[in-house]
Amino acid sequence: MTALTKADMAERLFEELGLNKREAKELVEAFFDEIRDALSHNEQVKLSGFGNFDLRDKRERPGRNPKTGEEIPISARRVVTFRPGQKLKQKVETYAGTQPQ
Amino acid sequence: MTKSELVEIIAAKQTQLSVKDVELAVKTLIEHMSQSLAEGQRIEIRGFGSFSLHYRAPRVGRNPKTGDSVDLPEKHVPHFKPGKELREKVNDSLKAGY
Numbered sequence: 001m002t003a004l005t006k007a008d009m010a011e012r013l014f015e016e017l018g019l020n021k022r023e024a025k026e027l028v029e030a031f032f033d034e035i036r037d038a039l040s041h042n043e044q045v046k047l048s049g050f051g052n053f054d055l056r057d058k059r060e061r062p063g064r065n066p067k068t069g070e071e072i073p074i075s076a077r078r079v080v081t082f083r084p085g086q087k088l089k090q091k092v093e094t095y096a097g098t099q100p101q
Numbered sequence: 102m103t104k105s106e107l108v109e110i111i112a113a114k115q116t117q118l119s120v121k122d123v124e125l126a127v128k129t130l131i132e133h134m135s136q137s138l139a140e141g142q143r144i145e146i147r148g149f150g151s152f153s154l155h156y157r158a159p160r161v162g163r164n165p166k167t168g169d170s171v172d173l174p175e176k177h178v179p180h181f182k183p184g185k186e187l188r189e190k191v192n193d194s195l196k197a198g199y
Contacts, residue, residue: 003145004137012133013126023117027126030111032149038102040190042199045102050131051179057195078195080188082152082181088135092154093176097141 006032039080051084104131138179148186155180 006028013024035053038045045053056079063074084092102110104127112123134144134152144152154177162173183191 001142003143003151004134005144006146009130009133013129016129017122017126019118019122019126026115027111027118027123028130030114031107031127031130032146034107034110035102036149036187036190038107039187040194042191042194043102045107047104047107047131049104050135051181053181055191076195077192080150080181080183080191082179084179088138088179091135091139092179095139095141095154095177097154097177 042078047085049085049087051082051088054081054083055079056081141177146184148184150184150187151182153180153182154178 006025010021010024010028013019013027014021017024019027035045039053039055042055044055047053058077058079060076061074062071064071105124108120108124108127111127112118112120118126137144138152138154141154143154157176157178159175160173162171163169164171
């Protein structure tokens with residue numbers, strides 16, 4: 001099964017809501033662009049029914065180059081984490097596929 | 102930012118669609134994504150990230166109140182892996198001092 005893409009999502013808006021193809025494409029772009037923009041300004045994003053995109057600041061920690069064994073510090077960084085909401089968790093819990101993705 | 106704030110922002114930046122239209126579109130997008138994951142289909146958005154399912158094996162858990170053991174069946178949980186552009190932009194915000 002191929003992955004869901006922005007094109008598929010735009011197609012759905014066209015079919016279900018009757019947005020024209022250009023509007024549908026722009027809306028899907030705007031949806032992800034605005035979420036990315038908020039996160040890029042250290043702003044948490046909460047999509048009720050789906051989940052929250054949270055930001056975490058990590059301190060510098062010691063790391064190692066796995067090839068050479070050389071010790072190099074892993075710099076302090078900010079990362080995005082996704083916490084699925086209750087509704088989404090319940091929806092996927094019962095997925096019966098035997099092949100973990 | 103909440104879903105309704107996201108809707109307002111998207112609506113304000115274009116002239117074709119009403120707030121109501123955008124609201125319905127955002128709701129449709131979120132349902133489409135949830136439905137895909139529920140069917141075990143991955144979601145891949147270039148520059149943003151990918152959503153997939155991770156498998157959790159069955160285990161014996163405990164009721165924290167009574168201490169009774171409970172059999173928990175296997176399940177799948179949603180997982181998000183941020184894409185390169187999102188990772189970089191978010192990390193740049195730290196350097197920029199937000």
